[in-house]
Amino acid sequence: MKTFFEGSQFILIVLLLGVQLSTYLLLPYGVEGLVLIAFLLLLLSYTLLRGSAAGLFWSLPYLLILGAVLFDSQFFNRFVKEIEVPLPYMLAYGIALIGLILLAGYIQNQLTDQRQLVLKLQERIRRFTAVDIETGFDNPERMEFEVTAEMKRIDRYGGSFVLLILQMDHYEEFQKLYGEKERAHLLSSLAYKLGELTRQTDRKFRYDTDRLAVLLTNTTVESVEIVSSKLENKLKVHQLLSGNLIDLTFLIGQVTYEPGSESMDYEVLMEKVESERVSYVL
Known part of the structure; x- marks a missing residue:
């Protein structure tokens, strides 16, 4: 139990630092930065609820669309104007998104395992408590x-x-x-x-x-x-x-x-x- 909390705390700290750093770097770029931050938080929240597989499932289409928009803005400008967020930041954002989703999925898996362990321990305690207190009879x-x-x-x-x-x-x-x-x-x-x-x-x-x-x-x-x-x-x-x-x-x-x-x-x-x-x- 102690090892779980120590490992989860470290992963959680890394996850929070990654979110804060992403927010700090993208916030100066106005609406575009806010949209990227919003999608990042949305996907991380969904991953914490559903797991890394679900988070990656929805993040990959998002990154493909984001990559297509970025490619068009860099070479053709047919659909969008030039994006204010620098290209290195966008690439780092995509890599960070995948990494943070994996971290969030790890935390979700650990929480699920702990929840199942607690339920099993409660069931074992209930079964081992074989005597009804009020009558002294077995349960x-x-x-x-x-x-x-x-x-x-x-x-x-x-x-x-x-x-x-x-x-x-x-x-x-x-x-x-x-x-x-x-x-x-x-x-x-x-x-x-x-x-x-x-x-x-x-x-x-x-x-x-x-x-x-x-x-x-x-x-x-x-x-x-x-x-x-x-x-x-x-x-x-x-x-x-x-x-x-x-x-x-x-x-x-x-x-x-x-x-x-x-x-x-x-x-x-x-x-x-x-x-x-x-x-x-x-």
């Missing part, structure tokens, strides 16, 4: 990884698992009615109760803002009835920080993955469990 990225790994294990060795999705009904209304502290307390309470209700080998996830998920490993459809009964007894009533008791409503979906389900990938599995959600007052 959606970790959930996809764990569920996919369990699906592959079932496909290879047999067995089954059940995935439960619990969506808190009227979650946003709850937050508006009771406030942020009660919302955080609700999530913490649900996480604690789910931890008590499930085995240590079961995996818990914060699947979405208002959704919790439980991966019940080595579980059959019949065994889910036991889990559902525990959920009914433990989660149907929530105690607020004020001490008041309220009933909770959930949309619950479940899907069983067994051998022979190889055609079902993670996305299909999630679509199925979401489509089978049923409203429960626990």
Whole structure:
């Protein structure tokens, strides 16, 4: 990162010096000088946005037209009168234009690379931050990884698992009615109760803002009835920080993955469990 900034600063200084020198030399030549400066700044700005290839693409026709005008003014004077800018300055201007565009393209490439690197680092940080702070459960990225790994294990060795999705009904209304502290307390309470209700080998996830998920490993459809009964007894009533008791409503979906389900990938599995959600007052 330090090397990037040092190299970019040097290139940027050279670029600015080249623009300033060009401006200083062309400004005394009136309108012609201003037009040349304007095109120089326009092409450099475009290069900083689109890259050196795009800058060179538009600079070459510009230089060809400029060369044709210069040639006509020097030998024929058919279309334009004699140009006030000296011929050596014009030649130097063309060379400087190409050089400055290459420098601007280099800076644009470096900025693009740095932007992509920052995005990759942010994505890696987001993936490594596997635990949801409010519940202590794993995040959606970790959930996809764990569920996919369990699906592959079932496909290879047999067995089954059940995935439960619990969506808190009227979650946003709850937050508006009771406030942020009660919302955080609700999530913490649900996480604690789910931890008590499930085995240590079961995996818990914060699947979405208002959704919790439980991966019940080595579980059959019949065994889910036991889990559902525990959920009914433990989660149907929530105690607020004020001490008041309220009933909770959930949309619950479940899907069983067994051998022979190889055609079902993670996305299909999630679509199925979401489509089978049923409203429960626990």
